[in-house]
Amino acid sequence: MTSVRLTSKLTGNTIEFIDEIKASGGMKDIYFSPDKSYVVGFFRNKSDPNQLERLRDICTRYRENLFNQSGGDYWESAFRWPHDLVERNGTIGVVVPFYENAFFFAHGSKNGDFLKIKGREKEGKWFSSASNREKFLDPREKGTYLSHLQICLSIARAVRRMHMAGLAHSDLSYKNVLVDPTSGKACLIDIDGLVVPGKYHPDVVGTPDFIAPEVIKTQHLDRKDPNRILPSVKTDRHALAVLIYMYLFYRHPLRGRKVHDQSPQRDEELSMGERALFVEHPLDASNRVRPEDLRKQSLPWGDPKARPYSMAGPVLKKLFEEAFIDGLHNPAKRPSAATWENALVRTIDLIQPCSAKCDMGWYVFDNSKAPSCPHCGTPYKGKLPVLNLYSQRRKGSYHYDDHRLMIWDGQSLFPWHIRTSVTPNEHLKQAEKKRVGYFQKHNESWWLVNETVVGMRNLSEGTVIPIGGKVKLEDGINILLSPEDDGRMSLVQMSGA
The missing domain is CATH 1.10.510.10 (Transferase(Phosphotransferase) domain 1)
Incomplete structure (x- = not known):
């Protein structure tokens, strides 16, 4: 196939693509680069000054505001954002990263x-x-x-x-x-x-x-x-x-x-x-x-x-x-x-794995005392712990966050569960992506294992849960998940038979 080389309208770089339409949308025809690292989408209609200005802003100012901010790396996989422009026969082409294999x-x-x-x-x-x-x-x-x-x-x-x-x-x-x-x-x-x-x-x-x-x-x-x-x-x-x-x-x-x-x-x-x-x-x-x-x-x-x-x-x-x-x-x-x-x-x-391993695999806990999988109808057998999460509005005064953590065997406890200042989004630091504890079922009893939190406490018994230690999850017990000012407390509730 013939290869075409054009000069970028933004950077002066050479943009190369195979001269064969690989896909077409409502407004553009798509061409692949030789190494499939990017595509060039040419608009069918002739460009006008307003369109060109919009595309310039998208490729420069708006792109920089997105990718050059805190958490910018996260958006590389969430968007296929144009990063360059070329022109051919009076029509504008936008240069966009190729899709991930997934x-x-x-x-x-x-x-x-x-x-x-x-x-x-x-x-x-x-x-x-x-x-x-x-x-x-x-x-x-x-x-x-x-x-x-x-x-x-x-x-x-x-x-x-x-x-x-x-x-x-x-x-x-x-x-x-x-x-x-x-x-x-x-x-x-x-x-x-x-x-x-x-x-x-x-x-x-x-x-x-x-x-x-x-x-x-x-x-x-x-x-x-x-x-x-x-x-x-x-x-x-x-x-x-x-x-x-x-x-x-x-x-x-x-x-x-x-x-x-x-x-x-x-x-x-x-x-x-x-x-x-x-x-x-x-x-x-x-x-x-x-x-x-x-x-x-x-x-x-x-x-x-x-x-x-x-x-x-x-x-x-x-x-x-x-x-x-x-x-x-x-x-x-x-x-x-x-x-x-x-x-x-x-x-x-609130997600729970289906014990029957049905096609959907998981279902959302509905706050009932007798949960069952709505996809296949299989009821959950045994006790099922739920952690109701509370945070401090003022020192020592905890209020319900309208946030519950459904427990299943192998479920992880993350920093955003134990501290209100940590939010699971693009701003997560690498250390905040690692779990701080996990839940385990053993001989029909449920346990929370503390892996990294200093100061975790069983408030119902007034005892410390040391790193490497564990606490048995029983109905009504209170656990201080983190002693920090933004730390959460949890109230354990048992669902299921």
Whole structure:
């Protein structure tokens, strides 16, 4: 194949690529570099000064603000952020790092890869539909319920960072997010259309299924009409909520049985826009999904009655209600990306492995006295400890943090569990990523083993738990997890029979 060399418009470096279109999107054609370390995406339309200025800012100022700050290294895998520009025949090309290997199918589809997707990128649509998962995916590509929660956390964290910088993605969807359910990784792509309020306006209104209702409702108005709603941080919040719902339940939160108009186009506009209604709305059942209307491959996940949104646990249940009931037609009430991130961290702390080793592998503890796996129905047998976490508002006065740590054999205790000043995000120092203790089941008794914390105490007995020592977890005991001013105390509760 012929190789093309162009001079960068930003650095003066030589950008080389193979002159063969390897992929095409809605606006660009993609070419690979010879060593596959980067790709060049050429816009099909001729460039204009505003587009060029936006792309320059994305490749320089906004990129530097992201990657040259504390925790900047973390974002290398969370985004595929453009870093250079070239021009060819009057069109602009953006230079973007190549995708990580994790984001390409290793096994392809079922039955000897009859879809020929082995080696192709893991676009999110494959993993957000119950029928796609069942009909097409090799079981080794599906991941677990835990890894899907981790995917959602990765997406929420990346969107939070963009919004903190005053940027909106404008087209957040499963088309622009790569995911890897085997590792729990996610990566946002197509960053070149970022919206900056008052400066750079959106090029597109979004991808169907993810466009906010107010955008669809006003899409008939002229773009300059002040009543026309265009993509922004608030519309990103809707798209983020839809993504999280779809990655956890493999169905769409608004696509139910209600018909609003005999015209398919008008019905689509109403059902996704002005009259959008959550399929699991507790007070309005008119958009409920009926199992008899679904294909066999979509069951049981396509049926909200069989797999209700409450399955994601009490923390996420509340946010889904805020997103799809309170905030569906009131953008100001939608949960922020930071709120989703915090909720997903707390939900992952509520995860429990299924004793039957079912397909999903894990489930979220529902605060019940008799927990069971909602995926396969297997009840948990025996006692199950839960740590309720408390922190100090003032010296010696502890208050509940609305944060619980579900215990399982081999579960780790991390610095962010024992100290409120440590948050599991991009700012974690290397030392803070290491566990400080672990939990172990032995002869039907549960134990917390202290590995590194000086001053851990069993407050119920007034005894120190030395490094290398352990404490038996029994209902009602209090453990001082860290004696620091930002240290937490925990109250042990026993669930299960």
